[in-house]
Amino acid sequence: MSTYDFCFIGLGTMGRPMATRLIDAGYSVIAYDPSETARTAIRKAGAAVADSATDAAAQAPVALLSLPTPNVVEQVVNGPDGLLTAEGASVIVDLSTTGPQVAKDIAQSAAAAGRTLVDCPVSGGAEGARAGTLALMLAGPSETVQALVPALKTLGNVFVVGNSAGQGQTMKVLNNLMSTAALAITSETMVLGAKSGLDPQAMLDVFNAGSGRNTTTTDKFPKHMLNRNFDFGMPIKLSAKDARLCLEEADRMGVPMPVGTAVRQMLNLTRDHLGPDVDMTEILRVIEQWAKHEVHAGT
Incomplete structure (x- = not known):
């Protein structure tokens, strides 16, 4: 018998604030993360804390996942002790970025176990x-998706992009x-402009008053x-992973992406040069090192 509205698996940079918003909206949540620090923090936010992912899933009809890879x-x-072995959690909502093929594969295994995957x-x-x-x-299936929409609206703007697992992931990696x-080209242009004396x-x-406006010029850079x-909050290793997933799908679909390939190469260079855990915005630092000029406010 379900005790909580949701179980939430994965309480990292994205998962913890999403779980907290559900709690603040009045939903009952049981959560799990292997990190003791994360478990302590979500308990303080008002969640119950489980001993394992399967323990959490056994106590809620819907499992929400926010996982890194x-x-x-x-x-x-x-896995051997995965959610499909647990009682409960007849619906699995994956908020992670896995790529289209993994979403399709998991949806298939979930269906074989009598569960439903919603790609989100x-x-x-x-x-x-x-x-x-x-x-x-x-x-995902229309009836299941529509039942989830009210709760998911506490996390942001909901866009139903398809009825099959993998379609949400395709939208995400694109x-x-x-x-x-936009981050890569804005970084290049800012270094060139600054070195030119602008x-x-x-x-x-x-840029923001003209046609060059994008999320880097409006948010990340300023x-x-x-x-x-x-400190945008996205490690370069995850950004590089997302680019890889997109280009793998492009290969499967026979769509050439030369610009996307160049962006992926730049992400990989930054990861290899500065380390996998640096923020994605540090792509700027690599360009600065090549150009021998740093971009600073007022210079």
């Missing part, structure tokens, strides 16, 4: 997760590649890069 998602769902990746970063302004890209391409803030003002904090 496709391999982790597959292990949590399909999110976009908007840690700030959006805290503020409840994420974009949620849902794909969105992420576009956003990362004021960085003036450059951003012009809030997380110009101040040299590089």
Whole structure:
């Protein structure tokens, strides 16, 4: 018998604020994360804490997953002690970014076990997760999706993009590649402009008033890069993973993506040069090192 409205598996940069928003909206949540620090924090936010993912899933009809990589998602769902071995959790909502093929594979194994997977990746970063302004890209059986919409609206704007698992993931990796391409080209243009003597803030003002406006010029650069904090909240290893997933899908579909390939190469270079855990916005630092010029406010 279900005791809680939801179980939430994965309480990292994205998962914890999403789980907290559900709790604050009045939903009962039982949560699990292997990190003791994460478990303590979500308990303070008002959640019950389980001893394992399967223990959490056994106590709620819907399991929400926010996990870092496709391999982790597959292990949590399909592993020897995965959710499909647990009682309860007849619906699994995957908020992670796994790529279309993994979503299809998990949906198939879930269906074989009498469960339903709803593909629901999110976009908007840690700030959006805290503020409840994420974009949620849902794909799954219509009746199941519609039943979830009221609760998911506490996390942000809900977009039903299809009725089959994998369609939400396709939408997500396309969105992420576009956003990362904007980060890369904006970083290049800002370094060139600054080295040419243009004021960085003036450059951003012009970009944002003209056709160059994008999420890096409006958000990442003024809030997380110009101040040299590089704290947007997305590790470069995850950004590189998302680009890889998009390009793998492009290969499967026979769609050439030369620009996307260049963006992926830049992400991989940054990861290999600065380390896998640096913020994705530190792509700027690699370009600066090559150009022998740093971008600072007022210079």
